[in-house]
Amino acid sequence: MSKKHLENADMETAMSRVDGRVKVMGAAKYTAEVQLPELTYGVLVESTIGQGVITALDTKKAEWAPGVIAVISHLNTPGVPEYKLQNQDVIQKQLRVFDSPNIYYNGQPIAVVVADTFERARYAASLVKVTYAKQQSYSNLEDNLSKAVVPKKAKSDPKGFTTDFLRGKAEAFRDAEFQVNEEYIQPSEAHHPMEPHSIIATWEAADKLTLVDKTQGSQQTAASIAKSFQLPPENVKVLSTYVGGAFGSALRVWPHEIVAILAAKKVQKPVKLVLHRNQMSYMVGYRPYTLQKVAIGASKDGKIVGLSHASYGKTSMYEEFTENVLIMSRMMYDIPNVDTKYRIVPLNVSTPAPMRGPGEATGSFALECAMDELSYKLNMDPIALRLANYASQDPDKKMPWSSNYLKECYELGAEKIGWNKRKAQPDANQEGEWKIGYGVATGTFGAFRGGASAKATFKPDGTLLLQSAIADIGPGTATSMTAIAAKNLGLAPEKISFQLGNSTFPKAPMQGGSNTVATVGSAIVATCDNLKVELAKRAAVQKPEWKNAIAKNIKIVGTQLINSDDASSKVEIASLFSQDNLAELVVKGDAAPGEESKKYSFYSFSVHFIEAHVHELTGVVKIKNAVSVIDCGTVVSPKTARSQSMGGIVGGIGMALMEEVVLDDRTGRTVTASFGDYHVPVQADIPQMDMMFVNERDPYLNPMGSKGLGEIVIIGVAPAVANAVYNATGKRVRDLPITPDKLI
Amino acid sequence: MIENNTREKEEKELSGNSRRDFLKKSSVITAIALTPVAAVKASDLKLDEKLSDAIEQMPLSIEINGQQHNLKVEPRTTLLDLLRERLKLTGTKKGCDQGQCGACTVHIDGVRALSCLQLAVMNDGAKITTIEGLSDGDKLHPMQEAFIKHDGFQCGYCTPGQIMSAVACIHEGHANSETEIREFMSGNICRCGAYANIVNAIKEVKEGGAI
Known part of the structure; x- marks a missing residue:
């Protein structure tokens, strides 16, 4: 392992989370914990049928219950102005809240009870009586495949991954000597961040709204709400200072947020609405149930001749949801003939949402399992098979990679997990009652960068405040941004504070799609550079040689400003303020991507190795060892990067072994709404884990040399587990999760 | 559709801050044997809130993080909601509200317990430690x-x-x-x-x- 590569992180010396103290003290205020005067509580009433029409809604008892201020439904909603501007016939929008008596899915919000305490609102919600004209609902994908449609996005974005695609010859796998042709099922998965989705809505004036809201994008939520309620954009303020996880569930405005705003309008007081855990399964999206058909054909030497990949995913009756399930099949391997087909099936379910590694995690499960199956048919090592089809440039965009260290990833990980202990034949390695197997799979996700701004406020005592609207759902954004600023300026991290999660702060993207460090980090670099140039300008008043100083050579060391080009020219920071009687210095910085994406193809890569032990009698799977090797460019914050990667393995283990949203297709009702029924990994499920980072700079994406991390750490984990289970048992499970009943 | 006229009339009756109107209409009237006229009068005098204190709430004496609290709480209020909504001790988290996630773990008389599965009134006389009470002032545990x-x-x-x-x-x-x-x-x-x-x-x- 070269010196540059990072293995795990030195916990003694690596920088700890800057918000660690408030979090371990319980002092960090998440959405539902913000205190406001005259706060009222909203509790949702939801539909109990999958499709139909409300014929009567009896709210009398609820209204007369103690403490109840209002019951709001389609009968008395103040209304969402945007709905009137929409074409009522075209159902391609988010669910129109309380807009009609129509029911599109089981669990749809149909009323809200507002009371002076949570207990009173909850009780009164149970008193609302609903009568329906019930219709048959349809929620099973396989039963309704005939309703599959090409998404509208395929037409509006013909170069996207939902459009039917052909490179070379269609179904070329049929000509090959060795073939795999199988179906794979990814069931629906719920994000279930530990903090339930919450909002506190307050109308400050008839046209002015403040929201404390769980969101991955304060500015995007503000813009969306301003549009819905036809308010001047600057009159909607959104705060999301602390977000207790999201994994994609808070990337858009959901019906419960609209409900809270409508309720606050009705009662003219702040309304707090917190979803119950069980509502988190269907109120805020989910990874959609997806059926995939993958066929690969290869010659004897392992060279893949053709790949065909089709995907059928669930969506709601009122809105199309699409994701990049097929991207990896187009770009991961050097295959001359590739055809892909993407379809969605509108059903009586709520709209899905991107969930960590959206699409790609689903697609990689099918592709990387199929690759594994092919390796056994060829009697070839799975790593050798992947290397035989390694793409030295992006075969989809036909452009060079900005950086690609996949070969290093395979090599480092194989050594770490002890790949040489793997038996080439399945079901050939046993210790006592446990069958042992090893699996590998690859992950990839586009490395993106958007535009962002930041603001710096620098004080004579050398403290620096940085601000950005970006959210932090857990990766440690304030920490990585502080690290970037500290490195750029030379300033001690303790001198820097980073404020985020406020729509009035400088422009930032949503925290999603692994682009925060690349995007906001670049704005921080630009802002810090501007600050240094500004300081140099002021220093030139005292010492003219500062006129020629360039940002990269300027550093703040202790109380002094230093120019590494000219050591004698140092000046006291405080004097730069006192010379002009300044109390503080405020500078801004903007950063945006350039033309680089026209020249290079940007992707992050990961390779995951799993050692699984399967009990021969009970079929219980224990993951013993997990190794992730990650090519995410330069690692900006080693401690938090390692934690984020471990979280990816944990999420991947859940996906592989236990997570499944089950619907009762007779009613469309979610059966597995609670943690008692929807299992997520707990302490006892967790293996020994090793995180390895190639830590080689990407030269083109951003000034830090980084690429995205948050998605690639989960993409590929589930197929690595499935492949390890096959190696252990000889049983190929193609429908997740791999529960014991499928192995005995 | 519900008849709109009736609804509007009812809404008028229910409008404003008459959230204690339940006395006029609910079965509490019979429970406490007030005549409707007397009940309306009681409501106007905000006696209903006082009555509610007497019949809906129970006394609770509880020590939280070394501080004694003498409270009146509804029997259905969980320890978790008492901490978070009433006492503003929001360090204890609500993750599932049904004993499946552990986010609401506190110590009751030194033993860990899920505060969402505890009614507050079950803890009369108990000593509770929450995350806010774990550190020694600024010195972290x-x-x-x-x-x-x-x-x-x-x-x-x-x-x-x-x-x-x-x-x-x-x-x-x-x-x-x-x-x-x-x-x-x-x-x-x-x-x-x-x-x-x-x-x-x-x-x-x-x-x-x-x-």
Whole structure:
């Protein structure tokens, strides 16, 4: 392992989370914990049928219950102005809240009870009586495949991954000597961040709204709400200072947020609405149930001749949801003939949402399992098979990679997990009652960068405040941004504070799609550079040689400003303020991507190795060892990067072994709404884990040399587990999760 | 459709701040044998709120983080909601509200418990410790320090519950091996997946002998 590569992180010396103290003290205020005067509580009433029409809604008892201020439904909603501007016939929008008596899915919000305490609102919600004209609902994908449609996005974005695609010859796998042709099922998965989705809505004036809201994008939520309620954009303020996880569930405005705003309008007081855990399964999206058909054909030497990949995913009756399930099949391997087909099936379910590694995690499960199956048919090592089809440039965009260290990833990980202990034949390695197997799979996700701004406020005592609207759902954004600023300026991290999660702060993207460090980090670099140039300008008043100083050579060391080009020219920071009687210095910085994406193809890569032990009698799977090797460019914050990667393995283990949203297709009702029924990994499920980072700079994406991390750490984990289970048992499970009943 | 005229009339009756109107209409009238006229009068005098105090709420004497509270609470109020909504001690988190996630873990008389599964009134005379009471003023508890050092969290929402459980895990004598820690910490879900770091934090505190 070269010196540059990072293995795990030195916990003694690596920088700890800057918000660690408030979090371990319980002092960090998440959405539902913000205190406001005259706060009222909203509790949702939801539909109990999958499709139909409300014929009567009896709210009398609820209204007369103690403490109840209002019951709001389609009968008395103040209304969402945007709905009137929409074409009522075209159902391609988010669910129109309380807009009609129509029911599109089981669990749809149909009323809200507002009371002076949570207990009173909850009780009164149970008193609302609903009568329906019930219709048959349809929620099973396989039963309704005939309703599959090409998404509208395929037409509006013909170069996207939902459009039917052909490179070379269609179904070329049929000509090959060795073939795999199988179906794979990814069931629906719920994000279930530990903090339930919450909002506190307050109308400050008839046209002015403040929201404390769980969101991955304060500015995007503000813009969306301003549009819905036809308010001047600057009159909607959104705060999301602390977000207790999201994994994609808070990337858009959901019906419960609209409900809270409508309720606050009705009662003219702040309304707090917190979803119950069980509502988190269907109120805020989910990874959609997806059926995939993958066929690969290869010659004897392992060279893949053709790949065909089709995907059928669930969506709601009122809105199309699409994701990049097929991207990896187009770009991961050097295959001359590739055809892909993407379809969605509108059903009586709520709209899905991107969930960590959206699409790609689903697609990689099918592709990387199929690759594994092919390796056994060829009697070839799975790593050798992947290397035989390694793409030295992006075969989809036909452009060079900005950086690609996949070969290093395979090599480092194989050594770490002890790949040489793997038996080439399945079901050939046993210790006592446990069958042992090893699996590998690859992950990839586009490395993106958007535009962002930041603001710096620098004080004579050398403290620096940085601000950005970006959210932090857990990766440690304030920490990585502080690290970037500290490195750029030379300033001690303790001198820097980073404020985020406020729509009035400088422009930032949503925290999603692994682009925060690349995007906001670049704005921080630009802002810090501007600050240094500004300081140099002021220093030139005292010492003219500062006129020629360039940002990269300027550093703040202790109380002094230093120019590494000219050591004698140092000046006291405080004097730069006192010379002009300044109390503080405020500078801004903007950063945006350039033309680089026209020249290079940007992707992050990961390779995951799993050692699984399967009990021969009970079929219980224990993951013993997990190794992730990650090519995410330069690692900006080693401690938090390692934690984020471990979280990816944990999420991947859940996906592989236990997570499944089950619907009762007779009613469309979610059966597995609670943690008692929807299992997520707990302490006892967790293996020994090793995180390895190639830590080689990407030269083109951003000034830090980084690429995205948050998605690639989960993409590929589930197929690595499935492949390890096959190696252990000889049983190929193609429908997740791999529960014991499928192995005995 | 419900007849709009009736609804409007009812809404008028219910409008404003007459949220205690229930006395006029609910079965409480019969329960306390007031005539309707007397009930309306009682409502106007806000006697209904006082009445509510008497019939809907129970006295509760409870010590939280060393501070004595003498309260009146509804019997249906959970300890968790009492802490979060009434006493503004929001360090204790609500993750599932049904005893499945561990985010609301507190110590009751030194023993870890899920505060969402406790009615507040069940704890009359009890001593409760929440995350806010764990540190010694500004000086963090060793477990809190270890969580920071080992990065035992990401989003931080499950963290107070994890820390309260971790401290109890050691006190119970259930932190003697990694396997044992994992078993006895499995009631606390961390969706960000900081589990391995949490184990390392607990191991360090246990080995350090500070608690």
